[in-house]
Amino acid sequence: PHVNQIYREKTSDEACTQLAFFGLGAHRIEVETETRTDEHGNEVEAKMYVVRTNQLSQLPVREGFETYGGDAYFDAEWRIEKIIFQTQLASEGLPGPLVTVRPGERGWEYAKFCWRSSLFSFVTLVDHLYGVHMQAGNACVVAMRQQLSKDHPIRRFLTPFSFQTISVNDNARNNLVNPRSMGPRCFALTDIGMDLAWSAAPTLLQSGVEAAKAQTDPKLYWRALLDRGWYIENWVKPRLGKLTPWWEQALEFWNVQKAFVTAFMESYWSGPEALLQDKEAFKFLVQSVSIVQSTSSDAITHLAELPAELSAEIFWDATINLIARYTNLV
Numbered sequence: 001p002h003v004n005q006i007y008r009e010k011t012s013d014e015a016c017t018q019l020a021f022f023g024l025g026a027h028r029i030e031v032e033t034e035t036r037t038d039e040h041g042n043e044v045e046a047k048m049y050v051v052r053t054n055q056l057s058q059l060p061v062r063e064g065f066e067t068y069g070g071d072a073y074f075d076a077e078w079r080i081e082k083i084i085f086q087t088q089l090a091s092e093g094l095p096g097p098l099v100t101v102r103p104g105e106r107g108w109e110y111a112k113f114c115w116r117s118s119l120f121s122f123v124t125l126v127d128h129l130y131g132v133h134m135q136a137g138n139a140c141v142v143a144m145r146q147q148l149s150k151d152h153p154i155r156r157f158l159t160p161f162s163f164q165t166i167s168v169n170d171n172a173r174n175n176l177v178n179p180r181s182m183g184p185r186c187f188a189l190t191d192i193g194m195d196l197a198w199s200a201a202p203t204l205l206q207s208g209v210e211a212a213k214a215q216t217d218p219k220l221y222w223r224a225l226l227d228r229g230w231y232i233e234n235w236v237k238p239r240l241g242k243l244t245p246w247w248e249q250a251l252e253f254w255n256v257q258k259a260f261v262t263a264f265m266e267s268y269w270s271g272p273e274a275l276l277q278d279k280e281a282f283k284f285l286v287q288s289v290s291i292v293q294s295t296s297s298d299a300i301t302h303l304a305e306l307p308a309e310l311s312a313e314i315f316w317d318a319t320i321n322l323i324a325r326y327t328n329l330v
Contacts, residue, residue, distance in 0.1 A: 013103055016080045016112055020072060024123050025051040026246035028206060031239060032073075047241070048081070049074040053118035055204055057086040058095060059196055065188035068122075070115035083111045121187055122204075129176060129183075130201040132329050133169055139291035140326045141165045147283040153268045154281060154323065157261075161330045202296050209296050211235040219314055225289070226321035228254040228328055254328060261324040265316075272316035282310075285319050 005023060007015060019025055030052065033045045050073050057069030071084045080103065087096030101111040141162045148155035176183030177198070184194050211234075212225035223230040232251045237243050243251065269275045276282070310318075 010116075011109065011112065013080050013112075016072060016116070017074065017078050019116065019119070020049070020051045020074060020080075021078055021244055022246055025072075025119050026244065027127070027250075028052070028123075029240065029244060031241060047076050049076075049078065051119065053115060053122050054084070054086040055200070056118060056122060056197070058088055059193040060190045061188040061193060062190055066114060068114075068118040068188070070111065070118050072115050080112075083115050085111070085114070125187070125197055126201045126204045127206075129172065130198070131205050131207070133172055134177075135202075135205075135292060135295045136326060136329050137162075137165050138169055139288050139295070140322075142291060143284050143287035147287055148280050152280055153264075154284060154319075157264055158323065158326070161327045205296075208235075209292075219317075222314055222318045223321070226318055226325050228321075228325055229258065254324070257328055258320065258324040261320050261327070265320055265323075272312035275316050275319060276310075276312040281319060282315065285315070285322060288322055 005018075007018065009015060021029065028051050030050050032048045032050055034048050035043050036046045038044050050071055052071045054069045054071050057067055059068060061067055067088050069085055071086075072080060073082045073084065075081050082100050082102045085099045085101070087099055089096040101107050140158070144155050144158055144162060145166075172183075175181050179191050179194070184191070187194065187197075189197060208225045208227075208231050211231055212221050215221040215224050220230075224235065229251060232243070232247055232254070236247055240247070265275070269278070
């Protein structure tokens with residue numbers, strides 16, 4: 001396939017912008033405001049974009065390795081301005097002072113190296129291995145196998161997207177997750193550090209769970225949890241102010257996939273009421289989301305009371321969004 005992302009070099013300040021806004025950190029962009037003094041001596045609020053990895057800064061690493069971490073800050077024009085490190089007081093088991101490194105200062109190239117390395121490790125461990133494989137992939141394929149008969153339309157539709165998921169996750173458990181396997185050897189973390197990283201992974205995911213917990217309307221709750229388009233428009237966009245090109249493309253891609261899944265559903269069920277009578281589909285939705293709940297950092301509300309009360313409209317919308325979200329992650 002044609003490669004759209006071309007890094008002509010990988011160590012410059014501009015490469016950090018490309019990595020943060022168009023590459024591996026694009027889904028983790030956050031916005032902060034910082035109080036500054038302008039040329040007239042007045043305090044003004046400056047908008048800053050940040051990609052954080054300091055969540056890993058207190059994890060113990062093997063002897064000879066640098067600790068992970070670094071929060072990279074970019075200005076309104078997406079130029080990198082500084083990297084802030086949360087140091088570690090290993091002897092006291094407490095976070096140490098913050099250290100800020102700016103372009104041109106001593107240690108700037110090394111600071112960028114640490115941040116880039118931490119970002120790759122963060123996304124690999126948390127978002128990819130835990131979020132995609134162990135949580136989403138596992139939840140959907142287990143519910144599909146246990147609740148949908150082999151000829152059920154949803155199972156047949158999902159088969160190409162779930163092909164070899166169980167085998168891949170089994171291999172990941174043996175080769176990437178277990179202590180002293182290939183995975184831990186690729187990280188600088190100690191055995192205890194890896195255990196702590198796995199324990200923290202559910203709290204570090206950025207997904208619809210946080211948005212769902214903020215909803216009181218059941219209809220919006222299920223949309224926030226499963227509808228990627230709703231999440232981008234109503235959760236990500238207000239926090240960023242405007243969508244970055246990566247998020248714009250993610251929204252466009254989601255709309256294409258959701259339209260595809262909706263057309264599929266409409267070819268097998270006449271509408272929400274017909275789907276609500278499909279007990280296998282109902283159990284598939286409930287089990288999929290229940291597994292996501294059990295592997296999330298906090299209990300997701302509504303699950304205990306809603307399944308018996310789901311309206312046909314909510315169930316129809318949630319099922320479409322679940323299938324589209326799973327295929328989106330794949």
